[in-house]
Amino acid sequence: MKIPYEYAIIQAVPRVERGEVINVGVLLYSQRAGFLAARTHLDPERLRALDPDADVPAIAAALASWEKTCSGAGAAAEMKPGERFRWLVAPRSTILRAGPVHMGLAADPAAELERLEGLLVR
Template identity: 80%
Template sequence: MTTRMTPYEYAIIQAVPRIERGELINVGVLLYSQRHDFLCARTHLDPARLRALDAGADVDAIQKALDAWEMTCRGGGASEQMRLGERFRWLVAPRSTILRAGPVHMGLTADPAVELERLVGLLVH
């Protein structure tokens, strides 16, 4: 028996502590699978890496913003009435803020939760 692979989309969540410099670190992955009805953000903020780009970075504020991304995926706050695909598109929309999503990429997986953990290990840690 073969495992059925289905498409998913993902974007790397990036912290840009000083937008004028354009430097960034990867702080999470956002993964959406329509077929699996799955949307999740997994984040990891390394304060030392962040402060290497900006010694005065507000780590607590950035962590709160990351927490808000995760809450949006779960349907908290203003996103409660949005479908998963709408939430994903809203989160990956271009913006000039301290957090942003990189380009959207696609892949195939049998289990989006397992794939999300794999991507976080590969792209963030």
């Protein structure tokens, strides 16, 4: 049986004023399955193509925090999974942001997250 989920692509915007982005991860939330997770992949060469001076280690560390937030680490410890998802996809003007939220149906949210990451990020 397939269940509904929501997902958003995590984007790196190394030079906000230019508006150029690369996909660096996917967030997936399924309320029915109680599932929230992110899969990320930062390609330093692609990032530097947009901004040769990009601080790759700092951006990689910030990106890793998205996965930790999904698991409830740090400031997100008291938040429910749906609250964490909404917090992560809220609009922001930073180097990392979430794109629009999309809907889908899948039997296995974890497998769907892996599929989406391979399709949209790698």
